[in-house]
Amino acid sequence: MATIKDVAKQAGVSVATVSRVINGIGYVHEDTRKKVETAITELQYTPNEVARSLYKRKSRLIGLVLPDITNPFFPELARGAEDEMQENDFRIIFGNSDEKLDKEQEYIQTFVQNNVVGLIASTNYPDTDTYRNLGIPVVFLDRTADNRPSVYSDGREGGRMAAREILARGSRRITVMRGPEHIRPAQDRFQGAIEKLKDQGIAYNVIHTSSFAFTEAGTWAKELFERYPDTDGVIASNDIVATAVLHEAQRLGKKVPDDVQIIGFDDISLSSLLTPSLTTIRQPAYDMGRAAARLLIQLIENKKVDQKTIQMPVTFTERDTTRKVEQQHG
Amino acid sequence: MATIKDVAKQAGVSVATVSRVINGIGYVHEDTRKKVETAITELQYTPNEVARSLYKRKSRLIGLVLPDITNPFFPELARGAEDEMQENDFRIIFGNSDEKLDKEQEYIQTFVQNNVVGLIASTNYPDTDTYRNLGIPVVFLDRTADNRPSVYSDGREGGRMAAREILARGSRRITVMRGPEHIRPAQDRFQGAIEKLKDQGIAYNVIHTSSFAFTEAGTWAKELFERYPDTDGVIASNDIVATAVLHEAQRLGKKVPDDVQIIGFDDISLSSLLTPSLTTIRQPAYDMGRAAARLLIQLIENKKVDQKTIQMPVTFTERDTTRKVEQQHG
Structure with a gap:
């Protein structure tokens, strides 16, 4: 029994072209269409075979x-x-x-x-x-x-890395933004960060965030500086939250990084386009x-x-x- | 012949639950599962019906x-x-x-x-x-x-709006970033902008961009200020490009909006979190x-x-x- 490959061969076109003709989808030149239709007729290529080939594509x-x-x-x-x-x-x-x-x-x-x-x-x-x-x-x-x-x-190592680097650059009054509790990678990086801070005997504050939505990130950034105004280092749960923290810090007239340092997580495309551009823990x-x-x-x-x-x-x-x-x- | 609804009714559960049991997908409490299976047996609900209900779901x-x-x-x-x-x-x-x-x-x-x-x-x-x-x-x-x-x-009106507002705010040496040629909405807004600028007898420069990718936007922003360093107003093809222009302007020590005004297009979530936050033509x-x-x-x-x-x-x-x-x- 003829297959779609046989039809393609006989018509001198690709399997994809035969498929386009059969399914009536996509542009096929009128001459090509006729060649394919002729091949289908000559080889008695049947609807059953059509179904079978569609099934193969599906797979x-x-x-x-x-x-x-x-x-x-x-x-x-x-x-x-x-x-x-x-x-x-x-x-x-x-x-x-x-x-x-x-x-x-x-x-x-x-x-x-x-x-x-x-x-x-x-x-x-x-x-x-x-x-x-x-x-x-x-x-x-x-x-x-x-x-x-x-x-x-390695989220946990990422969290440790963020804490290590912000400490190495002199922050001592650190606030950690804890990502949504049901999102595991967010918890891994949070655990890594506080593990390192505890190791080093550095006290820290925590702001809980319940999503990564741009629309809500601003609220947590505001909460951060209202509750902990003397924060001089922020480990954010991801780059979206870090972006909001940067925006709020600048709105309050704080100098970044002189007054407050910020580290994000992910390295999304926009992070390098912020001013100042965002320091972050990059995931590939x-x-x-x-x-x-x-x-x-x-x-x-x-x-x-x-x-x-x-x-x-x-x-x-x-x-x-x-x-x-x-x-x-x- | 019994339907999935009959099974659900008999078992005292939702159709979705019956479907989960049938397809073995998702959590179903063991007691519930038994109830559903009993109902399926009692009503002689058949695999054909299963197929039919799956087909209905597909649709x-x-x-x-x-x-x-x-x-x-x-x-x-x-x-x-x-x-x-x-x-x-x-x-x-x-x-x-x-x-x-x-x-x-x-x-x-x-x-x-x-x-x-x-x-x-x-x-x-x-x-x-x-x-x-x-x-x-x-x-x-x-x-x-x-x-x-x-x-x-209404991209065309959006383009006109951007030109009108940037002119009303005093820019006179305007550069328009023209979006990718094969993307129609980008061309509409470009045409709208230059239409308005021509109407007002204002000369303008054009930077051609071939994508909306974050990674390339920086290149065009650089090109903009290299070729037209005295630009005092930028109508960007979208917010991504506008973000890159803002970043480059600040890198060059230009004050935004005092030295150069920037208007984007779209109003993506990040635009309000930039500093300064981005003026833009919002699409809902x-x-x-x-x-x-x-x-x-x-x-x-x-x-x-x-x-x-x-x-x-x-x-x-x-x-x-x-x-x-x-x-x-x-």
């Missing part, structure tokens, strides 16, 4: 669950995953879970019903049955659980997305996987919201 | 094609569409076309193969056959074509997403549609990268 579909597309960190992750998938001829569809378990489960259900062959999930609930019983490979991204396939960065978001996609493809294709859990390094990205070490010691 | 799936998820304007649009769809019990899956026709067509094909019942597309190619021959309702978002269903804002992104979803639902449900093309107003959002009018005239 290169990947689902990606993101927790919050309005936080620029996640679109960056998604772009990495997407580019890697595209280069390997997989297609990726996204769902936005809004950090909510029920929305997340709805998306997973949708993806599974649509025959995705693999899933990448940035979830706060990696150890639920949802993921254990799926029957398709799953890679956790920016999250991890047990020994299951995952790509994440785009590369993390790519690594997760590569790992998932290996699992889908049953290839030997050298490393199932990939922890990527965070890096101190020194810009202008912190003082230079030389100035401190000089 | 509440919507596809959304975004051109660039790393530009914060689009996640904001998506959130609006998503919230409206969610409230109406539709699910939305995303694809990122990267402003490329072939990626866009691949996503549309993927969506159609997965039985989406409607499509929202931010496309640069609204008048291709792709969209004419789909056989499902399509709403264009942030784009429009002919008289087809669409939700967009979230509301545009909601309106597109509402319109699409009306089309899917064959309801009477009062208005098929919805143009939403842009508003001058005055912040601190422009001088106050009173200061000019006072």
Whole structure:
């Protein structure tokens, strides 16, 4: 029985072109369309085969669950995953879970019903049955659980690093912005930071934040300087919150970094465009997305996987919201 | 023959719970699971019915094609569409076309193969056959074509508004950043701006930009002040480019808004957190997403549609990268 490949060969066009003609989607030159239609007739290529080939195409579909597309960190992750998938001829569809378990489960259900062959999930609930019983490979991204396939960065070390660097640059009245409690990476970096501060015997204040939304970040920044006006160093829960803290400090007439130093987390694109540009703990978001996609493809294709859990390094990205070490010691 | 609703009624649970049990997805309490399984057995609810109910669920799936998820304007649009769809019990899956026709067509094909019942597309190619021959309702978002269903804002008026306001605040050596040529809304706002400048007999310079990427925006900002160092007013192609211009101006020691005024376009979340905060022409992104979803639902449900093309107003959002009018005239 003829396959779509046979039709493509006979018509002298690509499989993609045949597919476009069959599905009536996308531009195909009239002459090409006729050639394909002739080949379909001659080879008696049947609707059944059409269905079969569509099914085959479906089976290169990947689902990606993101927790919050309005936080620029996640679109960056998604772009990495997407580019890697595209280069390997997989297609990726996204769902936005809004950090909510029920929305997340709805998306997973949708993806599974649509025959995705693999899933990448940035979830706060990696150890639920949802993921254990799926029957398709799953890679956790920016999250991890047990020994299951995952790509994440070292949040705890990132937190320690932020504390170490802000101390090395002379801050002593430090306020730590604690990220949303249900978001694990946010808690890891918080724990890392206070661990280091305690180690060094430095007292600190904590501001609790319940989301990473731009719209709310300003409120916590205000609270920070109202409650702890003598703060001379802020370890923010991410770059969005750090941006709001910088804005509020400047609004209050404080000099950054002279009066108050600020360190963010993530290194989203806008951070280098702030004035002063934001010192931050960088996560390699785009590369993390790519690594997760590569790992998932290996699992889908049953290839030997050298490393199932990939922890990527965070890096101190020194810009202008912190003082230079030389100035401190000089 | 029993339906999923009958099973739910008999078990005393929601349809969603029955669906979770059937699909083995998501947490269901063991007692509840047993109740559902008993009901399924008693009513002789069959796998065929399962398939049928899955099909029905599928048919509440919507596809959304975004051109660039790393530009914060689009996640904001998506959130609006998503919230409206969610409230109406539709699910939305995303694809990122990267402003490329072939990626866009691949996503549309993927969506159609997965039985989406409607499509929202931010496309640069609204008048291709792709969209004419789909056989499902399509709403264009942030784009429009002919008289087809669409939700967009008035870019041309936005451009005129930017020019009018920057002139009213005293800029006379104006540089206009022209957005990517293949992105229609960018061209509309550019045309609007130069139309107004010409009307007023004001000469202007133009910097061509070929993307809205954060990483490249800095290059154009540098080019702007190298080529036209006496610029005292910048009409940027969007807020990302405006952010880069602000950063570069400050790096060069220019005072904003005293030496140079800057007006952006979009009003993305970060714009109010910059220092000085960015004056911009606001598009109601979230509301545009909601309106597109509402319109699409009306089309899917064959309801009477009062208005098929919805143009939403842009508003001058005055912040601190422009001088106050009173200061000019006072």
